Amino acid sequence: MALGTLKKKRRVQVVALAAVALVLSTALIGYAMRDGINFFRSPSQVMAEPPMATEVFRIGGLVEEGSVVRGQGEAISFRVTDGGASVPVVYRGVLPDLFEENQGMVGTGRFVDGTFEATEILAKHDETYMPKEVVDALKEQGVYKEAEPGS
Template identity: 80%
Template sequence: MKSLKKQRRIQVIIVAAIALALSTALIGYAMRDGINFFRSPSQVVAEPPTASEVFRIGGLVEDGTLVRGQGETVTFAVTDGGASVPVSYTGVLPDLFEEGQGMVGTGKYVNGTFVATEILAKHDETYMPKEVVDALKEQGVYQDPNETDS
């Protein structure tokens, strides 16, 4: 009698472990396209990602590089002070997008150009995404807009 209870308990534990492993694998599989890693321009230049990898890049829109092409195509360069990466985007840019301001883009790095599918810009004059601030601080370029010069 005791061995039957022990055997049932072991079977329940094994089935629960298999169900947990299967559900974890299914969640990971479902999220594979929803996870985008952030890279600074310096990281992209140092270790270029594969052409099929979707990631986010952020930094400052480099002054003098914003060119509006045919239709809705826009090209510019994004920099973190250490490196600059050319960006191509087809679509409508956010209203607050301009040279010298922070931006984050999602897309792929193809033939030396970041082909963006989405561009996000700051939403006020002091906001900058945390990843961009960290990348600029790492390069020694970031200046806190809340600090006053004495």
Template identity: 75%
Template sequence: MRGLKKKRRIQIIVLAFVALAVATGMIGYALQDGINFFRSPSQIVAEPPKPTEVFRIGGLVAEGSLERGQGETIRFKVTDGGAEVPVVYTGILPDLFEENQGMVGTGKYVNGVFEASEILAKHDETYMPKEVIDALKEQGTYVEPDGS
């Protein structure tokens, strides 16, 4: 009788570990498409991601690079001071989107062009996403906004 209880206990523990491993695997698989890594233009130029990988890019909209095409297609370059990456976006841009301003885009890097599915711009004169500030500081091009 005692051996049977011990065997049952071991079976339950093994079953619990298997269930935990399966649940962890399923959660990881479900989140696989929902996790977007942030990259700066310098990181993208140094190590281009796969064309199927969805990620976020951030930096400043390069001066003189904003081109409005036919319809809602917009082309521009995003820079961190060390490298520039061309971006194409079809859609309506945020009101505060302009040259020399911080932005973050979500999309894929295909054939040397970042194809954005979403563009976010700063929401006031002083705000810039933390990832963009960190990337600009890393390149040595970040300028503190004056507090006036």
């Protein structure tokens, strides 16, 4: 009788230990990934509900025509639009070769005092290669044009 109780007790301990290990590993994975997840927002979403200055997120759309201003040094400012709203962007660094006005872009950074401060800029020359979120945001605003075959 005592042997059966000991086995049962050991089994309960193993199950409890496995449950604690599972919860702990899930918590550690979540903690490790907290900075690796950047949510996407369109310019219209950013202007409608401005995120907190501490939140890192991605913004995407088209570089507004006539808005690119190259400052002193590596500072560049421009506006990104989805046709419904326009967000000022500041970036310090070297822009990708494909970066142009009226072309798609995706930036990662923070929205501070009404300006998106980008830490990374990705340029997309053709809508075919734009992230799905950017295409969806542009379609929602009626700005997106399907790429012509053969172009």
